[in-house]
Amino acid sequence: MSVLVYTENWDGKFKKLSFELVSYASQLAKMLGTTATALSIGEVEADELKKLGNYGAERIISVRNANLKNLDSQAYTAAIAEVANNIGAKAIVISNNNTGKSIAPRLSVRLKAALGAGVGQLPLSTSPFVVSKRAFSGASFMEVELRTEVKIITLMQNSFEITETANNANIEEMQVNVDAPKTTVCDVQRQTGKLLLTDAEIVVSGGRGMKSADNWGPLEELAGLLGAATACSRPVSDEGWRPHEEHTGQTGKIIAPNLYIAVGISGATQHIAGVSSSKYIVAINNDKDAPIFEVAQYGIVGDAQKILPQIISAVKEVKSK
Template identity: 70%
Template sequence: MSVLVYTENWDGKFKKLSFELVSYASKVAEMVGGEAVALSIGNVENAELEKLAQYGAKKIITVDPATQAFDEQAYTKVIAEVAQKLGAKVVVLANNNKGKALAPRLSVRLKAALGAGVSKLPVSTSPFVVYKKVYSGKAFSDIELKSDVKILTLAQNSFDITTNPQAVVIEKMDVAAGDIKTEVKNVEKQTGKILLTDAEIVVSGGRGMKSPDNWGPLEELANLLGAATACSRPVSDEGWRPHGEHTGQTGKIIAPNLYFAIGISGATQHIAGISSTKYIVAVNSDKDAPIFEAAQYGIIGDAMKVLPKLVDAVKEMKSK
């Protein structure tokens, strides 16, 4: 009985998320009494594939795509066929852009119940019950997956990587992708910037930043900490910062280890986007701002006055 985990690659490389997925899949495999098998689609060097075995993958299957384009239908067909060939009982994907595209299609194709956006191991495997957040983190629910095959998508930054080295077994499988209907016309990529969804530390600003011209110290703090920058919805709506930085219910949902909310009052919709964050630090001039109910650490004060002090304190920490 196997647990198949789809490990996406970024220009032939894996990242922390890939290892979180394999660690998670191998724990699920232990629970169902099976083994974790990783699936990689596209061109990835063996040395990179071997890394997956470090986190518990007993076998690594590679499939060549018929195309460079990410065609949701074709990828679904490939993953479904591999799952069927293996007789996989559980298929694990990331709850990221690609996982959100593929998991629901796979659910229908394999007639497999989908537990979307889980952050913990299943509560039980017989019956198969998963725990996930609902109402954008305002509540949680236990959901039974009633089908024979199950699909789980794992929330990023929610599961600790565990080393569990296995002998490396790489197998190339021939699977036809079928018709490719997606034509990619153009790709725009930012390079050299930490992705908001990957970041372990995020420094985020709200209306308390007062003007689009005041973000220098916030960016400096982020740079010093190796953090990504983010913002609240009013800030992106005003055009002070790009939409891609908007964190909240309708923007990006993130789960870093540490989140600085600078001049953000903490509307329910904002909290919904950061509710799985491990530690929230809030800086706000209003002591009654709701952000302090979500935060573990707080400073009451004006963002523009507190930021330079935080920058100095981090510089001092780094000089030690």
Template identity: 50%
Template sequence: MSVLVFIDHADGHIKKASLEALSYGAALAAKTDGTAEGIILGTVNEELAALGKYGVKKVYQVKNESLNHLDAQVFTKVIAEAVSSTGSKIIVFSNNLSGKAIAPRLSARLKAGLVAGAVALPDTSNGFVVKKNVFSGKAFANISVSTDIKIIAINPNSYPVSAGDGTAEIADLAINVDPFKVKTVSVSKSSGEVPLTEAEIVVSGGRGLKGPENWGMVEELAKLLHAATACSRPVADSHWRPHNEHVGQTGIAIAPNLYIAIGISGAIQHLAGVNRSKVIVVINKDPEAPFFKAADYGIVGDAFEVVPKMIEAVKKLKGVA
């Protein structure tokens, strides 16, 4: 089936989550004897033809600079028109923040079944069944989509980026862009740091660190590992750290390759936000901390003694003085 992948970008660069979506879309097309194409709204400072190495044959671009900001209503209309002109049958998004804004609207507009939070390629042996995360990472559901057009939003960090050779053909799509009803007035980004939801490694601190003045070692370890920093709910609620660092059931759910939890006991609500991490490391002085049951590696010990030694070891490994 013909697959169309939505390519998301910010600050002139294509997001890693979209490279995953492109790789997923290409594998899906290969599996269903179709071709994979991409669509990008707005403009970037990257060579779009190079996206061919992720397996897309063609990239459609709607070159309108107003589309460098997101208005889900306008984006949906543009993508819906592109779907009808390209005849695509499966639309793939990353289930990142933009995907969550656009994919549901597109689903309702096209009456196309949506699987949001997919974690694997569909099983096409009997219909079209896609596995997705449910119950905040505590289970999976297999969802059957029977509509003619199907939409899959793949969870970030669930499908590996696979790059080979190839060049994509670039085609300009002339689609009328409606005036925005949502106007962006300001954007603030924490500069120089790794965004939490995109980070491959996350270093996180809990109440065991006793106070905000002790976060220096968390930040230092994170910096050395090129990691993002996070925290547990009590830490955010006590205003030791900003609320946008709170991971857990009611905060942000993340799925990094490596999650290092320091002084976090691992309440079930916290686990719900991090249990999709590939490898979990727990540092806690309480051997009974429930987090050890969910961990891959652990140290039962005092964070104030263990973490500085970890920092030393990482510095040695990376050859940093």
């Protein structure tokens, strides 16, 4: 019996998301009176694997298999299901990112295990096993009972505090039987040298109120100073002022940074749906009645072109101290 947590790697490295997942699994294991086992698939060095132990994984299983070189949802499902059965997993924790979304539902069917998708906190109770998840695109939460013996939870990114623990982890290799994938990855395009929007703790975002693609300089400067990622609202990506990867909102990226700075964004329901899980929202908008101020904790009513330079110099001053 154990809680199994699947920790994806990016070119052999883990990131904050991985440690959030392990922290969550370890706390969940405590609630269930058991321990957490982390599963890594792919080529990850022992030193890197060992890091998972810093967040409460007592056992670290490493699976290397030529058929798992690329993400194939069937192959990964087969591998994780086999490991889950081997260790008698009571619960399985996976990220709610695109990788998790492609595996967890398949795993739910394969193991006949109820899936709580997009969970942001520990279960409200374990008997019955009830989780709270995002619903109606952030306008509500839904308490859902998972009614099977084995449970699967996908965790929203940036929703769980990382906690470091003493590291007692054992690393072991495990063999799995996986058929050759039926999908072939032909090419990969990576964003390099840029902080990913979904990983960022601070996000600076621009809307139609920025008026033109040429006005993004100060916004990018502010993001650079704050170590933030840049985002935008839907009209901005539709106009082609910014790449569509930056579109944040219901049909774009759903993010949950600690600080979201919305500049020239009025705050349509669809935009709020993508950012409502942010810890703090700052809004700068020339319309005092803009709905963004209803969800923001801090606001400035005025012209972004005049306000941004003042903010930039204030940040520079703070950072120089």
